[in-house]
Amino acid sequence: MGGALPTLLLILAGVLVGGTWSLYRQGAPKVAVLITGALAVLATAAGVLRLIPGSDT
Template identity: 55%
Template sequence: MAIALFILAGFLVGGVIQLVKSGATKFSIGLVGALAALATAGGVLWSLP
């Protein structure tokens, strides 16, 4: 499950990069960035023993 969360986080970080390049609103960039951070934190916490 941790690997799936890290893959999801990678897709979301890529989405943040594309949103910044396209000049999206700061709210949408922040929202997707927060979801990426949550997915990364979930992957780290899931991989702990």
């Protein structure tokens, strides 16, 4: 399952970006939009960092 984790994290990031956009369009509270956006950024960063060669941790 070595290559699956980055893929799953990037898929999660995509879902979170879509959720953030949906919340924004619906006029949700700013806190909810910011939290969802921050989680999307974290999932994206984690997925990309896992793709870097040599990061076996």
